[in-house]
Amino acid sequence: MKKTGAQILCESLIREGVEVIFGILGGAVLPIYDTFPQYPQLRHILVRHEQGAAHAADGYARAVHKAGVCIATSGPGATNLVTGIANAYMDSSPMVAITGQVARPFIGKDAFQEADITGITLPITKHNYLVAGAAELAKTIKEAFHIAQTGRPGPVLIDIPRDVQEEKAEFVYPDKVDLPGYKFVSKGHSVQIKRAVKLLKEAARPVIIAGRGIIISQAYDELKELAEKAQIPVINTLLGIGAFPGDHVLNFGMLGMHGLAYANLAVQNADVVIAIGMRFDDRATANTKDFAPQASIIHIDIDPAEIGKNVPIDIPIVGDVKSVLKAMNKEIESRNHLDWLSQLEQWRSEHPSLEIRQNDGLLPQYVIRQISEATRGDAIIVTGVGQNQMWAAQHYIYTKPNSLISSGGLGTMGFELPAAIGAKVGRPEETVWCVAGDGGFQMTIQELATIAQENIAIKIAIINNGYLGMVRQWQELFYQHRYVDTKLWNPDFVQIAEAYDIPGVRVKHREEVIPAIQKAMDYPGPFLIDFIVEPEENVYPMVQPGESLSQILELPKPEVPSKY
Amino acid sequence: MFNTRHTLVALVEDKPGVLNRVASLFRRRDFNIESLAVGRSEQLGLSRMTVVVGGDSAKVEQVRKQLDKLINVVKVTDITGEDIVTRELALIKVKATASTRSEIIQIVDIFRANIVDVASDSLTVEVTGDEDKVNSLLELLRGFGIKEVSRTGRIALTRGAI
Numbered sequence: 001m002k003k004t005g006a007q008i009l010c011e012s013l014i015r016e017g018v019e020v021i022f023g024i025l026g027g028a029v030l031p032i033y034d035t036f037p038q039y040p041q042l043r044h045i046l047v048r049h050e051q052g053a054a055h056a057a058d059g060y061a062r063a064v065h066k067a068g069v070c071i072a073t074s075g076p077g078a079t080n081l082v083t084g085i086a087n088a089y090m091d092s093s094p095m096v097a098i099t100g101q102v103a104r105p106f107i108g109k110d111a112f113q114e115a116d117i118t119g120i121t122l123p124i125t126k127h128n129y130l131v132a133g134a135a136e137l138a139k140t141i142k143e144a145f146h147i148a149q150t151g152r153p154g155p156v157l158i159d160i161p162r163d164v165q166e167e168k169a170e171f172v173y174p175d176k177v178d179l180p181g182y183k184f185v186s187k188g189h190s191v192q193i194k195r196a197v198k199l200l201k202e203a204a205r206p207v208i209i210a211g212r213g214i215i216i217s218q219a220y221d222e223l224k225e226l227a228e229k230a231q232i233p234v235i236n237t238l239l240g241i242g243a244f245p246g247d248h249v250l251n252f253g254m255l256g257m258h259g260l261a262y263a264n265l266a267v268q269n270a271d272v273v274i275a276i277g278m279r280f281d282d283r284a285t286a287n288t289k290d291f292a293p294q295a296s297i298i299h300i301d302i303d304p305a306e307i308g309k310n311v312p313i314d315i316p317i318v319g320d321v322k323s324v325l326k327a328m329n330k331e332i333e334s335r336n337h338l339d340w341l342s343q344l345e346q347w348r349s350e351h352p353s354l355e356i357r358q359n360d361g362l363l364p365q366y367v368i369r370q371i372s373e374a375t376r377g378d379a380i381i382v383t384g385v386g387q388n389q390m391w392a393a394q395h396y397i398y399t400k401p402n403s404l405i406s407s408g409g410l411g412t413m414g415f416e417l418p419a420a421i422g423a424k425v426g427r428p429e430e431t432v433w434c435v436a437g438d439g440g441f442q443m444t445i446q447e448l449a450t451i452a453q454e455n456i457a458i459k460i461a462i463i464n465n466g467y468l469g470m471v472r473q474w475q476e477l478f479y480q481h482r483y484v485d486t487k488l489w490n491p492d493f494v495q496i497a498e499a500y501d502i503p504g505v506r507v508k509h510r511e512e513v514i515p516a517i518q519k520a521m522d523y524p525g526p527f528l529i530d531f532i533v534e535p536e537e538n539v540y541p542m543v544q545p546g547e548s549l550s551q552i553l554e555l556p557k558p559e560v561p562s563k564y
Numbered sequence: 565m566f567n568t569r570h571t572l573v574a575l576v577e578d579k580p581g582v583l584n585r586v587a588s589l590f591r592r593r594d595f596n597i598e599s600l601a602v603g604r605s606e607q608l609g610l611s612r613m614t615v616v617v618g619g620d621s622a623k624v625e626q627v628r629k630q631l632d633k634l635i636n637v638v639k640v641t642d643i644t645g646e647d648i649v650t651r652e653l654a655l656i657k658v659k660a661t662a663s664t665r666s667e668i669i670q671i672v673d674i675f676r677a678n679i680v681d682v683a684s685d686s687l688t689v690e691v692t693g694d695e696d697k698v699n700s701l702l703e704l705l706r707g708f709g710i711k712e713v714s715r716t717g718r719i720a721l722t723r724g725a726i
């Protein structure tokens with residue numbers, strides 16, 4: 001039976017297992033929205049800005065390991081998605097973005113609300129399509145989901161002209177894709193795996209650097225087996241948080257610009273680095289010329305273009321992390337590295353990067369630590385960008401797999417609130433905390449309405465330092481305290497929340513922290529806490545731009561170490 | 565890691581926008597395309613593209629891998645340093661008067677090029693060969709006054725069996 005393009009779209013989405021779509025309507029997607037009532041199994045969540053739709057789809061995708069779907073109208077609707085698409089692209093998040101386009105006869109005529117969205121998103125999508133007719137739609141959607149979700153995941157955009165949505169065509173959903181130019185290797189090369197195993201056998205000071213690839217490939221058990229069997233300490237990138245339990249004895253935390261001192265020292269003194277599902281981002285490696293200077297590097301990644309892109313690699317293994325680790329674990333021998341591990345423990349005690357100093361004011365690190373305690377490290381944390389993000393990465397003890405959702409590659413302020421919505425929609429049984437910056441929160445603050453309308457029970461912690469804090473920190477350190485335009489006038493966030501029918505409290509003192517967090521957790525719906533923290537608190541440790549991972553700025557030294 | 569010219573040959577799907585995707589990737593990775601030629605290949609629905617770029621080998625290898633990731637690119641190889649045949653075609657419109665015409669024709673003959681159009685004040689020459697040959701002929705004709713040049717850019721295939 002013939003169906004309209006809009007019906008074909010909905011049927012295809014259902015066949016792909018889609019349950020939720022985030023979006024906003026407009027002229028060029030009206031035929032699609034008009035068919036939604038025929039498909040009640042597709043839940044549409046109305047957001048307040050298309051950027052929110054894209055971030056929500058991204059947060060959803062990261063939480064549930066399948067493509068998130070967002071939809072926007074042509075022109076401004078489509079261009080509003082761009083930041084969210086770029087964000088998903090940088091962090092290899094699977095997404096299918098659907099945009100309406102002006103009807104085919106109007107394309108290229110600068111018609112009302114026409115934007116060349118396939119052209120615009122060319123460098124920030126894994127692939128994109130402008131659908132030429134309804135007959136192509138099913139095949140296109142099949143391909144889009146396949147591309148988005150396999151290999152190294154990423155966003156795919158499908159631009160559908162309005163008249164294609166209304167055009168009728170025979171609906172047959174293909175069960176296979178035919179993409180001669182799309183390939184990825186899952187199984188690692190056996191010779192390379194043997195070489196890696198041999199190198200690890202001879203290693204005296206090995207470290208694992210765990211990246212988001214482990215989470216994407218859900219290779220938590222395989223990573224744990226490797227680390228435990230060969231007794232290799234595990235360091236993680238920002239997005240590698242949640243690849244390995246935060247409370248494991250072999251966990252030595254995050255490396256990089258704001259990595260823990262002992263994590264950076266471990267990498268700099270290692271003789272073998274095994275980098276798994278990570279891409280040597282400059283925030284993780286610092287100056288690459290002096291990155292892991294004593295180490296031979298094994299790099300496991302599914303994307304061959306990542307091998308040797310930023311750092312020379314001794315043993316590349318292209319393949320799916322899970323499959324490669326499985327193969328390695330079969331051959332790896334039990335080892336112990338007692339001297340090396342005790343050296344790391346010594347660095348850990350000499351450089352207590354997670355110690356929170358005693359202070360009369362309210363320290364943001366303390367706030368994060370209390371959220372960690374209250375949730376027993378078991379919540380999903382979605383962060384903003386800047387200082388709040390770094391403190392959330394450092395001071396929350398992530399015990400559960402895939403429990404941090406953060407904008408790593410693009411560093412998109414405003415990601416936090418909509419991404420938290422997506423995460424909660426994807427995993428409603430989990431406690432989801434949105435750790436927001438007072439600056440970033442205001443970039444997507446309108447999504448409070450989405451939360452209210454859909455009763456999305458996330459807990460919001462604003463780390464309110466009254467500054468674009470991370471930028472202020474750079475001005476303090478590198479521009480001699482000249483705080484040009486980083487001070488924020490802020491609205492009353494609690495009143496704002498109340499205006500959206502979301503209860504909230506303001507916390508200014510240390511002793512109010514625990515009760516406020518408890519109140520938020522006890523409340524059965526969304527809740528906001530505005531933490532008024534020390535305005536000029538800095539994130540340490542810090543490796544200054546251009547310097548190597550060994551040059552760690554640890555100031556200010558803890559005055560009086562507190563319990564935390 | 566020397567800065568050399570690389571010849572990349574890509575088999576790409578013959579679909580709208582593919583040329584744009586390839587060109588855009590070179591731009592994004594900070595490459596200047598020296599020449600690009602594209603046309604149908606021996607396989608239905610696939611075109612063969614020859615791209616010449618300058619850059620150090622590591623950078624070119626990086627861009628090759630990025631190209632290979634494009635969904636519409638079926639295969640891409642850097643054939644620099646391999647045993648290859650390269651050709652370029654150029655059309656050169658050169659000023660010609662009664663007194664210079666025969667001299668030009670002689671030069672064209674030496675290069676085994678062809679005259680494809682004759683006008684009262686010009687000759688149009690068609691030449692095929694590698695870039696050096698095309699450049700040499702252009703150099704020689706320059707003295708007569710060149711009115712217009714159109715070059716296809718390099719196309720290339722590896723020699724013998726694949």
Ligand SMILES: Cc1ncc(C[n+]2csc(CCOP(=O)(O)OP(=O)(O)O)c2C)c(N)n1
Nearest residue numbers: 386387388411413437438439440468469470
């Ligand atoms: C969309 C966007 N614009 C600008 C920046 C640059 N930037 C990085 S961190 C930062 C400050 C963030 O302020 P806030 O959200 O209050 O977080 P804080 O660092 O204070 O915790 C800025 C402006 C960015 N990352 N993203």
Ligand SMILES: [Mg+2]
Nearest residue numbers: 438439467469
């Ligand atoms: Mg701030």
